[in-house]
Amino acid sequence: MYNKKLEAGLNININNKNYYLNNQFNAQALFQNVNLQTTGTLPNVQRGKMPIHFLENDFSLVKTVHNHILKIGTFIHYAVLPQNLVIDIPDSNLQKQQTTQKQMFVHPNVSYSFPVWRMSFSVQAGIQYTKGNYVTNLSGINTYIIPPDSLFNKYNYSLFQYYVLPKLYYDRELFHASLRFPVRTFLFNENDNLNNSKTTSVYPCPQLNMSYQLNAYWKLNALAGYDVHTSLDNLPAAYILENYREFNVGINRPSVEKSNIYSFGATYENAVHELFFYMNASYAPSNNNLLAHNYFSGYMNIIGYMLQNNTKNTVRLSARISKTIDSWKSTFSIATSYSSYSNYLVQQNIFISNKNTTFSLSPKIDARLTKWLILGYESSFIRNKLSVSNSNTTSPLNQFTENINIGGIVSKSWNFKFIIEHYNNQLTNSQSNSTLFSDFQIRYIPKKSKNWQYSITAYNLFNQKDFRYTVFNNASYMTQDYKIRPFNILAGVYFSW
Numbered sequence: 001m002y003n004k005k006l007e008a009g010l011n012i013n014i015n016n017k018n019y020y021l022n023n024q025f026n027a028q029a030l031f032q033n034v035n036l037q038t039t040g041t042l043p044n045v046q047r048g049k050m051p052i053h054f055l056e057n058d059f060s061l062v063k064t065v066h067n068h069i070l071k072i073g074t075f076i077h078y079a080v081l082p083q084n085l086v087i088d089i090p091d092s093n094l095q096k097q098q099t100t101q102k103q104m105f106v107h108p109n110v111s112y113s114f115p116v117w118r119m120s121f122s123v124q125a126g127i128q129y130t131k132g133n134y135v136t137n138l139s140g141i142n143t144y145i146i147p148p149d150s151l152f153n154k155y156n157y158s159l160f161q162y163y164v165l166p167k168l169y170y171d172r173e174l175f176h177a178s179l180r181f182p183v184r185t186f187l188f189n190e191n192d193n194l195n196n197s198k199t200t201s202v203y204p205c206p207q208l209n210m211s212y213q214l215n216a217y218w219k220l221n222a223l224a225g226y227d228v229h230t231s232l233d234n235l236p237a238a239y240i241l242e243n244y245r246e247f248n249v250g251i252n253r254p255s256v257e258k259s260n261i262y263s264f265g266a267t268y269e270n271a272v273h274e275l276f277f278y279m280n281a282s283y284a285p286s287n288n289n290l291l292a293h294n295y296f297s298g299y300m301n302i303i304g305y306m307l308q309n310n311t312k313n314t315v316r317l318s319a320r321i322s323k324t325i326d327s328w329k330s331t332f333s334i335a336t337s338y339s340s341y342s343n344y345l346v347q348q349n350i351f352i353s354n355k356n357t358t359f360s361l362s363p364k365i366d367a368r369l370t371k372w373l374i375l376g377y378e379s380s381f382i383r384n385k386l387s388v389s390n391s392n393t394t395s396p397l398n399q400f401t402e403n404i405n406i407g408g409i410v411s412k413s414w415n416f417k418f419i420i421e422h423y424n425n426q427l428t429n430s431q432s433n434s435t436l437f438s439d440f441q442i443r444y445i446p447k448k449s450k451n452w453q454y455s456i457t458a459y460n461l462f463n464q465k466d467f468r469y470t471v472f473n474n475a476s477y478m479t480q481d482y483k484i485r486p487f488n489i490l491a492g493v494y495f496s497w
Contacts, residue, residue: 002032002033002034003030005028005029006028006029006030007027007028007029009024009025009026009027010024010025011023011024012024019061019064020062020063021061021062022058022059022060023057023058023060024057024058025056025057025058026054026055026056026057027054027055027056028052028053028054029051029053030051030052031051032049032050032051033048033049033050034046034050035047036048043089043090044087044088044089044090044244045088046086046087046088046243046244047085047086048083048084048085050081050083051081053080053081054078054079055077055078056076056077057075058073058074059075060072060073061073067114067115068113069111069113069114070112071110071111071112072109073108074108074109076105077103077104077105078103079101079102079103079104080100080101080102081099081101081102082099082100083099084097085097085099087241087243087244089244093140093141093142094140095138095139095141095241096138096140097136097137097138097240098136098137099134099136099137101133101134102132102133103130103132104129104131105129106127106129107126107128108126109125109127111125116168119170119171120168120171121166121167121169122167122169123165123166123167124163124165126163127161128159128160128161128163129158129159129160129161130232131157131158131159132156132157132158132232133154133155133156133157134154135153136152136153136155136240138151138239139151141247142298151239155191156191157188157191157232159186159187159189160185160186161184161185161186161230162184162187163182163183163184163185164182165180165182166180166182167180168180174213175210175212175213176212177208177210178209179207180206180225181204181205181207182204182206182207183202183203183204184203184228185202186199186200186203186228186230186256187200188200188230190252190253201256203228203258205225205226206225207224207225207227208225209225210222210223217269217270218268219267219268220264220265221267222264222265223262223263224262225260226258226259226260226261227259227261228256228257228259229259230255230257231254231255232254234254234255234290234305235250235252242303245300245301246300247300247302247303248304250304250305251290251304251306253289253305253307255289255290256288257286258286258287259284259285259286259287260284260286261283262282262283262284263282263283264282265278265279265280265281266278266279266280274323274326275321276321276322277319277321278318278319278320278321279318279319279320280316280317281317282316283314283315284314284315284316285311285312285314286312286313286314287309287310287312288312289308289309289310290306290307290308290310291306291309291344292305292306292310292346293306293345294345294347294348295347295348310344310345311343311344312341312342313341313343314341315338315340316337316338317337317339318335318336318338319335319336320335320336321334322334329368330365330366330367330368331365331366332363332364333364334363334364335360335361335362335364336359336360337358337360338357338358338360339357339358340355340356340357341357342354342355352388352389353388354386354387354388354389355386356385356386356387357384357387358383358385359383360380360381360383361380362378362379362381364379365378372408372409374406374408375404375405376405376406377403377404377405379403380401381398381399381400382398382399382400383396383397383399384399384470397426397427397428398424398426399424399425399426399469399470401422401424402420402422403419403421403422404419404421405419406418412445413447415443416440416441416442417440418438418440418441419437419438419440420436420437420438421436421437422434422435422436422437423469425468425470427479433467433468433469436462436464437460437464438460438462439457439458439459440458441457441458442456442457443455451495452494452495453493453494453496455491455492455494456489456490456491457490457492458487458488459487459490460486460487462487463487464484465483465484465486466482466483466484467481467484468480468482
């Protein structure tokens with residue numbers, strides 16, 4: 001893959017006694033060329049041009065009068081993605097795809113807050129408007145995979161999201177509570193080669209958040225709420241060739257996720273002894289209007305959706321403790337978590353359930369060994385388990401990573417950094433892969449001209465050739481193999497003002 005990127009930005013910031021104003025403008029022109037050779041049961045060559053261009057502007061204005069606060073904001077993002085993909089499979093038609101996607105997102109909003117008795121009241125209102133279109137032109141695709149009239153598609157869509165978020169906040173020395181009762185309205189409009197339709201929905205989304213200070217160290221918090229979110233990730237209805245084996249037919253509907261959230265947590269903070277503890281438990285059942293529907297047609301995996309309720313459940317437990325020892329100039333911490341995620345999908349016209357559980361344990365140490373030498377160590381142990389239709393697909397697979405970071409400040413002008421990374425990934429029940437990476441960097445900052453910096457970085461000191469790990473995705477898992485750039489040295493010159 002070869003990338004060429006042009007970026008530009010402008011930031012305006014005004015802060016005085018009358019108001020605060022900030023405006024950030026960014027622009028990008030990214031040109032990506034891909035030339036990929038794939039081996040295996042169906043060797044092929046994939047060539048693609050995938051530019052990504054966008055303009056965006058983020059504006060905010062804050063005005064305060066006594067205890068009344070007025071905020072006005074507008075965010076605008078416009079993106080253009082003209083892409084070309086050619087897949088050359090021996091003894092087969094040359095598959096070609098031209099797609100052009102244009103999308104604009106506009107989000108104006110205003111909020112106003114003021115005190116009411118012993119409480120404060122705020123209300124925020126806004127509109128999130130998304131408008132876009134796809135144009136796809138396919139050739140060389142077998143018509144037994146897709147209907148012939150789907151080789152050329154024009155698809156336009158727009159999504160309006162109106163929301164009003166009133167919030168009442170009660171704040172006292174020991175007890176804090178906030179009640180939010182937003183109302184969201186979604187208006188979706190789409191048209192393609194065949195039809196034109198509109199969908200309107202209104203949802204109330206209450207949420208209650210409370211916290212209580214038990215004593216000088218312990219604090220409890222609880223949250224209960226209901227919310228609704230929409231996504232356009234399942235679009236377009238136009239057919240998209242993801243790669244030589246995957247074909248995304250999409251669906252001409254936005255996904256609507258209705259979710260409940262219940263959580264409870266506790267924190268312990270002892271600043272004198274520099275000891276901190278955090279724990280949290282959450283349960284989030286949700287319901288989506290779309291159900292994934294995947295099937296194979298020849299060598300192609302067809303990815304689509306059905307208009308059918310999909311129940312999901314997420315459970316998460318997490319905790320973290322940290323301690324600083326001043327005499328050692330070190331901070332020790334350890335974090336652990338357990339999560340369980342389950343949902344449903346249709347595979348080869350069979351309705352199946354899947355459940356993915358993950359356990360992780362991550363210790364970390366940051367220490368200043370001397371005045372000029374700093375040591376950082378962090379490791380992570382992760383265990384994944386996948387069950388499909390109440391049957392274990394695999395035994396639990398483990399992943400273990402270590403990162404050692406040694407930094408040194410030799411003088412005011414010279415510093416260095418040495419990094420060692422170790423990965424041990426269990427790929428299957430009987431196969432694992434262990435990889436060791438290392439980088440070294442020297443940086444020089446001239447005393448007389450601190451605007452300039454010079455660096456030399458050596459990457460992949462052990463000249464590793466590849467990196468493999470296992471990825472879990474809903475009811476499937478796969479082993480991915482990446483070819484690593486060999487040992488190389490990069491010289492850099494930096495100028496700042």
